[in-house]
Amino acid sequence: MAGGQSEVIGQSRGAWWAWWISVLLLLATMLNYMDRQALSVMSTRITDELRITNEQYGDLEFGFGVAFAAGSLVFGAIADRWSVRWLYPGVLLAWSAMGVLTAWCSSFESLLWCRVLLGFFESGHWPCALRTTKTIQAGSQRLMGNSILQSGGALGAIVTPLLVLAMVGGSERVGAWRFPFQVIGSLGVVWGVIWLCSVRREDLPAASESGAAAGGSAEHWLLECLYSRRFWALVPVVMVLNITWQLIRAWLPKFLQQGRGATESAALYFNSLYFVAADVGCLAAGAGALYLSSRGLSTHRARLRVFGICATLTALAVLASVLPLGWALYGVLLLVAAGSLGLFPCYYSMSQDLSSRNMGKAAGVLSAVGWLTASPLQKVFGFVVDRTGRFDEGLAIVGLAPLLGFVCLLVIWREPEPVSVRGSGK
Numbered sequence: 244m245a246g247g248q249s250e251v252i253g254q255s256r257g258a259w260w261a262w263w264i265s266v267l268l269l270l271a272t273m274l275n276y277m278d279r280q281a282l283s284v285m286s287t288r289i290t291d292e293l294r295i296t297n298e299q300y301g302d303l304e305f306g307f308g309v310a311f312a313a314g315s316l317v318f319g320a321i322a323d324r325w326s327v328r329w330l331y332p333g334v335l336l337a338w339s340a341m342g343v344l345t346a347w348c349s350s351f352e353s354l355l356w357c358r359v360l361l362g363f364f365e366s367g368h369w370p371c372a373l374r375t376t377k378t379i380q381a382g383s384q385r386l387m388g389n390s391i392l393q394s395g396g397a398l399g400a401i402v403t404p405l406l407v408l409a410m411v412g413g414s415e416r417v418g419a420w421r422f423p424f425q426v427i428g429s430l431g432v433v434w435g436v437i438w439l440c441s442v443r444r445e446d447l448p449a450a451s452e453s454g455a456a457a458g459g460s461a462e463h464w465l466l467e468c469l470y471s472r473r474f475w476a477l478v479p480v481v482m483v484l485n486i487t488w489q490l491i492r493a494w495l496p497k498f499l500q501q502g503r504g505a506t507e508s509a510a511l512y513f514n515s516l517y518f519v520a521a522d523v524g525c526l527a528a529g530a531g532a533l534y535l536s537s538r539g540l541s542t543h544r545a546r547l548r549v550f551g552i553c554a555t556l557t558a559l560a561v562l563a564s565v566l567p568l569g570w571a572l573y574g575v576l577l578l579v580a581a582g583s584l585g586l587f588p589c590y591y592s593m594s595q596d597l598s599s600r601n602m603g604k605a606a607g608v609l610s611a612v613g614w615l616t617a618s619p620l621q622k623v624f625g626f627v628v629d630r631t632g633r634f635d636e637g638l639a640i641v642g643l644a645p646l647l648g649f650v651c652l653l654v655i656w657r658e659p660e661p662v663s664v665r666g667s668g669k
Contacts, residue, residue: 258381261379265356267389267441268372270434271335271393273402275368277427278342278361279307280403283493284511285411285420292417295351297497301625304493306355308361308618312407314366319607322370323600328447331375332435334367346424354632369610370603377595377602378447385595386546390529395544397522397584400492403427404511413508429645467598468605474597477609480590483644485613488583490624490641494634495576502634503568513573517580524581528553529588543596546589547652553589554649556582560642564635579642586645593656 261445282289290300321330337477341361348354374386403423411419468474495517499510510643528549560579597605602646624637 257441261388263441264375264379264486265388266394267434267438268271268375268396269370269395271331271368273399274335274339274431274434275365276396277403277430278338278399278400279365280492280594281342281407281424281427282345282358283489283496284404284407284514286496287507288420289552292420293349293354297625297629298622299351299625301622303355303358304489305618307358307381308489308614309622310359310362311366312614312618314363315356315369315610315614317607318367319370319603319605319610322374326369326444326447327374328439328444330367331371332438334364336435338364339428342428343425345428346421350667370606373591373595373606374603375447386542386588386592387529389591390526393584393587393591394522396526397518397525397577401515401522402609404514408508408511459588466600468608471597472655472657474605476652477590477593477597478612479651480593480648481613482585482616483610483615483648484590486620486644487641488587489617490620490637490661491560491579491583493621494624498634499568503572505568517576520577520580521584524553524556524583524585525588527581528585531588542592544594550586550589550652551649553582553585554645557586557645558643561639563642564639570605583645632644
């Protein structure tokens, strides 16, 4: 596939504007995770009130993930044809509306529908965000921009439990969990206004309108993926990244409360701290890659080294699975957090090297693969917990997964790759 050497259109607005847009992307990711994480943060309270089993809770995550996979394909294709100036706020407002509607759910079935639609529309965030950073930044700066983008997920996960504690606290009132969904979902309107005031149509043209896409053939985008060694290197990578991040994200509060006996408030406070560490790891990954590049390493070798370090940290989940509640457990989980989110900017930077014209489609296919792999495991994870009452073995397995992805990158990825490939039409 064509590498990521296309013209950086947005640089005509100046470096300050590009970094300001990166901040807006961070905030969009933050809202994306706040709407998503609200269920996990209040999972014990919601499942008790609506009488939902752990296996059914896994079904909620499964439905969200399958819808996210389907949406990744849809919005990945749309992002390559339409300007993300309008597409981006459109999908953000749509998923925000689904978050607000969750507050009126009264059964497992209604909650499932809201999660499915939330997942479908939330998937549109990533092709829009990745096409934006690809358009406005280049080289190692793009990897740092991806770190800023992804760190918004950690910030959202940090803020959500604190916001829930502020609004719900120790209230035992039936339905106390509903108000946070209304507040969090409503924040999307503010972001949409700021985005439209900050971005002009010519700043983020559709791929078909940009010079970077000249000569591309939309009809051959699937062949462009299939004949790309780099694409196949990223398939196992996106699978293991999603398994690790999504399962720990969804089950951490329950692991601490039901698996280790922590109180709800202690689990929620640590949940915020966990994502502080994840945010630090994400930003450190981008900064580390920038530093290694400045020392003479190629962009890919720098991000590969960072990926290996992060995968090693994530594997410490094996140790966390055998530790009792206490400071040692908390400390190890913080290292796992830093490693698991630090993997993502490296992966995003690699995925942006796949194609200029068809990046959205390629990223959409990879995202769908990742979610379709991780989502069924949510149900399996819940099934095992219901039958055994233990979270430990599952935590250890998902923590080891990124090491497999690192091995695949070492074996499959090749650099440099020819610009023209069979069947790509380029």
